[in-house]
Amino acid sequence: MHTSELIAQVLKVLAAGLLLISFALLSGRRTQQLITLFAWQGAILFVSTGLVAYSSGLTEMYYSAALTLILKVITLPWILNRLINRLGAQWDSEQLVNVPVTMLVGLVLVIFAFGLAQPISSMATTVTRHTLGIAIAVILLAFLMMITRRKAVTQVIGFLAMENGLFLAATSATYGMPMVIELGIALDVLVGVFILGIFFFQIREQFDSLDLRHLESLKED
């Protein structure tokens, strides 16, 4: 009884850490730093999934925790790091418009997400039901990150962070999705990053920069 209480407490702390990293992703300037933060987000997700697996005794959850570790903590950050090294973009920093305002918008999103999750989590029975609000907040913050960014690489990081949020939502509401679906999503994300990596090179070839503003004009002036 006492250990399960402790696990629930630790899970809450981990979920709060995920939210913190989401805000750090929103305000970070250097691409390298964002990739490190993304890897940390994956690591927290791995630990919390492992804990949920331990407390619920579901073998499937151990597999999805292992999948998180391999894919989100090791493989994807490695691929992204290689990509930005090859693109020579590792010291790139982005001009962000008005970070305080972005932060306040993020805060409003968090309040919205918490309000949205309240009725759902009151019906759920899982040990992590309280973290559903945080999961939705992480998804919305990743959306916000994709909106405010202009560089291709950082938008992809936002996309991956959103996937982390969805994964957290799945574990917190229903102890994870069926293994087949999880494997499918993992494969999708991996292939997606590969394809987007090819896109990076194409975009740079065309416009000599990774700034997505250039994609908005239909023809050259």
Added chain:
Amino acid sequence: MRAISFVRQFVEVVLAIAIAPLFAGWISQCRAWMQNRSAPPLLQPYRMLRKLFLKDVALATNASVLFRATPYVLFGTMALAAAIIPSLVTDLPLARVADSIALVGLFATARVFLSLAAMDIGTAFGTLGARREMMVGFLAEPALLMVLFNAFLLFGSTSLPSLVDGYRTHPSVIDPSVIFASIAFVMVALAENARIPIDNPTTHLELTMIHEAMLLEYSARHLALVEWASSLKLFNYACIGFALFFPWGIATRGEDGLGSLLIAIAALIGKLVIAGAALALIESLSAKLRIFRAPEYLAMAFLLAVLGLLVHLLLGA
């Protein structure tokens, strides 16, 4: 029984006033070590104060009463704040007068007086420093209040001594909101005490200084009092932090013996040593922000504190 708590209150205030310069000295010593410089002796701040008290005051010709009174007001408010904050004991007769919202007001009073005094002489630097100080202050204050609200929500009281007493009754608190609040508190404390991400306490470079710019016109005993008050302010912030997040060792209500007081003093000194080293580490690792990045930094602190509140409400206790 009543008399003894007044005695303990007196001991606490005197100890705070006495060791505040020592704390500042310890921080500058740690900083020097971390930056591979030879460190000034630990007692350097006291020698500085003695030297300043022995000198004669040089006043600007157009200095008003406000300018001359401000050092005493600063020192007085900081000493009063030290009386409210439970650094050693929680059974403080004076603490009943003011809760921690009033404490924030006390810090604000000191800030207003210092800024007005800096503008009083009419030099460009004084005005510049005062304006910057007010900007930082008005952004830092809501963040500090939000940090305090986090603790209030957790324990249902706005007075710091009863928060510390509350910690004893629920010993197993690892609330996620505490993490957010503690990070926000460190950020606010750095900004409020003119520490490195916002201001460099050792600089005299015109374009970057905030706190020092306000003190340029002060000399001798006035300067000594202002310096002493600012080290006391740093000490007070450290003690607020200990009361909110690490209240171990503080003698709670009912522990009246001399032994518990000695334990409290030992615990306080141990915590101050660690906190000073940590502060020096933060200062050595981070670069000073441009003044226009300061709102961003403080908005971050405010945001973290509000997130702490939200997380507390959502995850429930």
